[in-house]
Amino acid sequence: MAERKLILAFETSCDETSVAVVEDGTKILSNIVATQIDSHQRFGGVVPEVASRHHIEWITRCIDQALAEAGVDYSDLMAVAVTYGPGLVGSLLVGVTAAKVVAWAHQLPLVPVNHMAGHLYAARFVGEFKYPQMALLVSGGHTELVYMPREHEYEIIGETRDDAAGEAYDKIGRVLGVNYPAGKTIDEWAAQGQDTFHFPRAMEKEDNLDFSFSGLKSAFINTVHNADQRGEELNKFDLAASFQQSVVDVLAEKTLRALDQYPVKQLILAGGVAANHGLRTRLDREMAKHYPDVLMLQAPLKLCGDNAAMIGAAAAVNYQHGDRAALDLNAVPGLMFDRMKSM
Amino acid sequence: MKVLAIDTSNHPMSVALVEDDQLLATTTLNMVRNHSIYLMPTIDQLVQLVQWTPADIDRVVVAQGPGSYTGIRIAATTAKTLADTLKIDLVGVSSLEVVARNVLPGSEQVIVPFFDARRGNVFAGAYQWQEGQLVSLIADQHLAMTTLLDQLARVDRPVILLGHMTKRLNDQVNALPANVTLAPRAYGIPSTYQLALAGESRPAAQAIDPFVPHYLRITEAEANWQKLHPGENKQNYVREV
Numbered sequence: 001m002a003e004r005k006l007i008l009a010f011e012t013s014c015d016e017t018s019v020a021v022v023e024d025g026t027k028i029l030s031n032i033v034a035t036q037i038d039s040h041q042r043f044g045g046v047v048p049e050v051a052s053r054h055h056i057e058w059i060t061r062c063i064d065q066a067l068a069e070a071g072v073d074y075s076d077l078m079a080v081a082v083t084y085g086p087g088l089v090g091s092l093l094v095g096v097t098a099a100k101v102v103a104w105a106h107q108l109p110l111v112p113v114n115h116m117a118g119h120l121y122a123a124r125f126v127g128e129f130k131y132p133q134m135a136l137l138v139s140g141g142h143t144e145l146v147y148m149p150r151e152h153e154y155e156i157i158g159e160t161r162d163d164a165a166g167e168a169y170d171k172i173g174r175v176l177g178v179n180y181p182a183g184k185t186i187d188e189w190a191a192q193g194q195d196t197f198h199f200p201r202a203m204e205k206e207d208n209l210d211f212s213f214s215g216l217k218s219a220f221i222n223t224v225h226n227a228d229q230r231g232e233e234l235n236k237f238d239l240a241a242s243f244q245q246s247v248v249d250v251l252a253e254k255t256l257r258a259l260d261q262y263p264v265k266q267l268i269l270a271g272g273v274a275a276n277h278g279l280r281t282r283l284d285r286e287m288a289k290h291y292p293d294v295l296m297l298q299a300p301l302k303l304c305g306d307n308a309a310m311i312g313a314a315a316a317v318n319y320q321h322g323d324r325a326a327l328d329l330n331a332v333p334g335l336m337f338d339r340m341k342s343m
Numbered sequence: 344m345k346v347l348a349i350d351t352s353n354h355p356m357s358v359a360l361v362e363d364d365q366l367l368a369t370t371t372l373n374m375v376r377n378h379s380i381y382l383m384p385t386i387d388q389l390v391q392l393v394q395w396t397p398a399d400i401d402r403v404v405v406a407q408g409p410g411s412y413t414g415i416r417i418a419a420t421t422a423k424t425l426a427d428t429l430k431i432d433l434v435g436v437s438s439l440e441v442v443a444r445n446v447l448p449g450s451e452q453v454i455v456p457f458f459d460a461r462r463g464n465v466f467a468g469a470y471q472w473q474e475g476q477l478v479s480l481i482a483d484q485h486l487a488m489t490t491l492l493d494q495l496a497r498v499d500r501p502v503i504l505l506g507h508m509t510k511r512l513n514d515q516v517n518a519l520p521a522n523v524t525l526a527p528r529a530y531g532i533p534s535t536y537q538l539a540l541a542g543e544s545r546p547a548a549q550a551i552d553p554f555v556p557h558y559l560r561i562t563e564a565e566a567n568w569q570k571l572h573p574g575e576n577k578q579n580y581v582r583e584v
């Protein structure tokens with residue numbers, strides 16, 4: 001029995017191949033991330049077959065480097081953990097297959113992890129979790145409000161009905177000629193412009209906690225196309241600022257409404273879009289004003305994107321709760337948290 | 344030498360354990376769609392049956408493709424991760440060659456294994472037994488079934504085709520050329536015992552990290568991109584951050 005509580009974690013759900021060693025679910029000993037962004041930029045978005053091919057090129061390098069950098073060997077490990085969904089099936093399969101092999105070869109327990117729980121646990125490296133708790137998860141593939149009454153229990157109370165927030169950034173980025181992924185550039189441009197276009201704020205009035213970004217996206221694209229036809233050039237900084245303001249307004253508004261309905265001790269902000277400065281600043285301000293007693297934990301910037309350290313942190317909790325996968329573990333591309341029925 | 348052989352290139356999923364040329368155990372499933380579910384449990388079960396432990400394995404031999412992209416990735420990921428984590432030998436063998444080995448040594452025919460690659464295309468190669476060695480005459484490739492048959496019609500000796508003539512493929516074929524015969528379907532099923540034997544005597548891969556499946560085709564997205572960007576030939580699109 002290993003004395004140290006070390007988990008070797010795998011994450012390959014989209015276009016990052018990542019392997020990490022995490023101790024006690026709270027300490028990162030190594031977190032190797034090989035990103036394929038330069039490859040998918042050629043196509044303006046992630047091409048699943050290309051992503052799967054890159055994962056297999058990098059998987060063993062990432063394993064070896066994660067162990068070397070952590071200065072540990074297989075015999076030091078307590079468990080192997082892996083993201084088994086949601087994500088791209090071909091990408092997930094490389095990580096799931098590799099993790100099963102390592103677990104089997106060294107007779108270690110295998111812990112399955114939901115990728116979204118992983119994103120949430122990126123915030124665990126900032127501070128301890130206190131329940132009940134709420135999380136706003138915003139990424140290229142997901143936009144969700146998750147309520148956690150206690151540890152290891154996740155309930156979706158609001159989610160996007162169409163595009164994820166990050167997806168909307170990439171789509172309007174394409175219209176502005178910004179390389180995939182567009183979030184960071186749009187965020188930087190937004191800081192230099194003003195909300196002069198007043199794009200619609202979707203579902204702000206409706207009495208639920210769901211999001212929608214397709215109306216905003218269409219309004220944005222129409223505005224740019226109409227100006228093009230008139231031969232008019234619009235200020236890209238103002239366009240970015242107006243788009244971002246609309247996204248941030250909706251995310252902040254729904255989050256505050258959720259906090260109203262579900263009193264919690266903590267709010268977690270996580271996922272790729274959680275790195276957005278506009279969103280961070282806005283939530284900081286609103287929370288200080290309306291919920292000064294609710295502690296906000298923001299995932300560290302460098303752990304907002306996909307990485308295996310966050311999977312290792314979530315796996316430590318899953319391990320304690322007895323979650324174990326057998327060797328027939330398969331990728332589940334559509335894996336989801338439960339949706340609250342009452343809403 | 345204790346060898347684990349794996350082939351999930353196409354519809355059949357097959358695993359064999361071979362020690363010093365002797366077959367100890369093998370399982371082939373030909374009814375499953377999902378190799379990812381059944382491969383590791385099958386390996387685990389066979390290793391337990393012959394009373395090995397994972398650490399006893401000296402060498403893993405894998406059918407490296409061509410075949411279904413997902414299938415060859417599952418086998419290659421399993422094989423390379425196992426070789427890496429246990430620090431053992433890794434050998435890749437052409438998935439078509441494995442099928443070619445179903446023909447008896449001594450036969451002088453040109454052996455042409457093929458797999459349906461959809462849209463009227465096949466993965467195929469040409470092999471021949473020469474002095475007890477199976478030699479590759481034409482490298483494995485991706486081509487139209489009709490092109491393959493045109494080429495085989497020009498070969499000056501008997502040719503035997505090994506593989507599953509799916510309805511999709513059969514629709515492309517009017518009649519086989521006079522010198523070409525299609526082997527009974529059983530000869531198109533790969534044997535991982537043959538795979539293990541082929542891989543037992545071969546030099547192991549020098550490095551495990553660069554080991555990837557033989558897809559024999561770049562992706563459609565990349566093909567289109569290359570058309571629009573002639574001459575751009577960057578090799579490394581993935582970087583550590």
Ligand SMILES: [Zn+2]
Pocket residue numbers: 115119139272305306
């Ligand atoms: Zn993610």
